[in-house]
Amino acid sequence: MRHVNQWAIGNVTVHKIDETQFSSRIGAWLLPDVDPDDISDSRHRTPGGGIASGTHSFALVSEGLKILVDTGIGNDKPRANPAWDHLDTPYLDRLTEAGFSPGTVDLVLLTHLHADHVGWNTVLRSGRWEATFPQAEYVMNRAERDYWKNAALEPSRAAMIGDSIEPLEALGLLSLPDVPPDGLDITPEVRLIPTPGHTPGHLSVLIQSEGFQALISGDALHHSIQVERPEINASVDIDGSQARSTRLDLLRWAAKDHLLLLGSHFPSPTGGYVETEGSTFRFRPVGNG
Ligand SMILES: [Zn+2]
Secondary structure, three states, X not given: OOOEEEEEEOOEEEEEEXXXXXXXXXXXXXXXXXXXHHOOOXXXXXXXXXXXXXXXXXXXXXXXXXXXXXXXXXXOOOOOOOOOOOOOOOHHHHHHHOOOOHHHOOEEEOOOOOHXXXXXXXXXXOXXXXXXXXXXXXXXXXXXXXXXXXXXXXXXXXXHHHHHOHHHHHHOOEEOOOOOOOXXXXXXXXXXXXXXXXXXXXXXXXXXXXXXXXXXXOOOOXXXXXXXXXXXXOOOOOOHHHHXXXXXXXXXXXXXXXXXXXXXXXXXXXXXXXXXXXXXXXXXXXXXX
């Protein structure tokens, strides 16, 4: 199996860096209202017929900057979820193979502060959590960091923030811009777009080059079945009604402007176009990536 796949968006090549594939048990927990039999693309079901999902990052170069979007679950992390606990994956080898060795990454864009999106922010070295990407500026929406600062945290979440966010803050590597509703340019080709609902400060990442566009959707969607059934929320969406309206807006936009949708938990094929079909949409995968 190839663990690095890519798409060309004009002059920008977006690489997918695989981390994990989840079992159907995780899919059923994430999307309890989905009947796996309704998933038309068998590649988005597990071999046993369940809901397939996984974790990966996207990596790209824009204006000479090496940019990573989300950092998966990470290795060695103590986590309450057994599927995420003390992972040992060759994710960094895959990242390096794609041309993004950790010391060369300039920017890490974090869609939101959940354990499966910030894990590789840090690595365990001699019993300490150190920045995996020591030359990088890590970027998160200020509203997202503020929300978790003010939330009552269960111990496991506090531990996650302690091992994956606070070490960056101590090093001065975490940047917290206020991302306005219409977005914030990171480079002329890369723009952060607020897509709240799953979490209050959730971001998607828009890539535009030479008239082509792609959107990394973070957890605005967890599975391609939500393209056809945008009313279905994930169990972990914090504000269900906002998540639903954000998802619908995003899909309308993707269909109208021919955005390549890159799903942050979609198994391969991970990228595809959104087409209007009757009163809803369908996901038309591009390639096998
Ligand atoms: Zn997630």
